[in-house]
Amino acid sequence: MSPRPGRSTRLIALAILGFLGATLLTAAPAAANTAPRITKATISTWLPVKTEGIIQWTPAFSYAARDDQGVTGFQVQRKSAPWSTSPTRRAKMSAAGYVWRADGSSTWLYPSRTSVRGLLDPGAVDCFRVRAKDAAGLTSAWTGWRCAHAPMRAAETWSWCCQPNLITGLHLDGSADGPAVAYVSTRFGTQRSNGAYCAKGVRVRVFKGPGQGKMNVFLGSSKVGTVSAWSRTSGWKWVTVRRSTDACGRVRLVPLTKAPVQMTRNYMLY
Missing domain, CATH: 2.60.40.10 (Immunoglobulins)
Known part of the structure; x- marks a missing residue:
């Protein structure tokens, strides 16, 4: 007497599933070979x-x-x-x-x-x-x-021999932060870096306080951003100004106020 067709089909299906399961179990260790x-x-x-x-x-x-x-x-x-x-x-x-x-x-x-x-x-x-x-x-x-x-101190970034807005030995918070600050004010005009760069911007450390001012930062002829040093409280702060694309030339600090922006050091951003 022959097995009924339905039962035969189920037996074949179970056999196939068992074979596939055994194959997958055997192959599983290969999946562990991954990139570092x-x-x-x-x-x-x-x-x-x-x-x-x-x-x-x-x-x-x-x-x-x-x-x-x-x-x-x-x-x-x-x-x-x-x-x-x-x-x-x-x-x-x-x-x-x-x-x-x-x-x-x-x-x-x-x-x-x-x-x-x-x-x-x-x-x-x-x-x-x-x-x-x-x-x-x-x-x-x-x-x-x-x-x-690597940082540049004010005297390493801005000319220390020929520009009146570099004031040496000024430590507004009483600390030995550096030998000089770049003093940016409309009283003295634009401050230009010694070197030239193809970069996206700068990160600068400035003194903030009620008597502090504002400046624009340029790379060559391209404006990078604006730095405001005005604050109700006094102390040092970091300000980052950055473009989305490179600009080339000397870093120029263009004063917007008679009240100064006093900067001790900066980092170039690429």
Whole structure:
């Protein structure tokens, strides 16, 4: 006596499902072979002011990754913008290049090397990004760029020999913040930087208070933004002005009021 058709169909279906289930269970471990994951990529963003010794910075870009197969190497890329001391030599961000092994044999650094260092002069910027490779040859995506910015004090940014609106030794809050401030007021006119830049903006430290004023910031002929130092309370504050695209030329501080804007230092933004 032959089995009924309905029962036969159910048996065949169950057999197929059992086979597929066994196949999926066998293949499951392959899914664990994934690309590495970057777990750390850090550098100090705003470097502190130096007033003694060699005025340079060597910030460390530190990184780490995790992977089920084991990380076998890192690739690190760097791009940088130098300090400009001349209005005819514009500082701009370089193209990205690889950090090589010490012997120059490969851009894939040994997995034991988990940091690289930059070298910055005042006003310079160093940017890094990293990716990792595992034993199976899979690579992670690049991280975003992480940038370190070296500060410029007022006397390093603005001419200290020929402009009356640089006042040395002025510490409005009683601290040793720096040897000078740039004093921007309609009494003295526009203040121009020593160097020229192709950048997006600046981050400036100004003294705020009831007797403080306002200025516009330009890169070349392009306006970057407005800085207001007026406040009901007195003290120091940071102000960032930035464009969406690069502008080129000397940084110009154009006073809008007789009341001054007094700036101790600044960072260039790219």
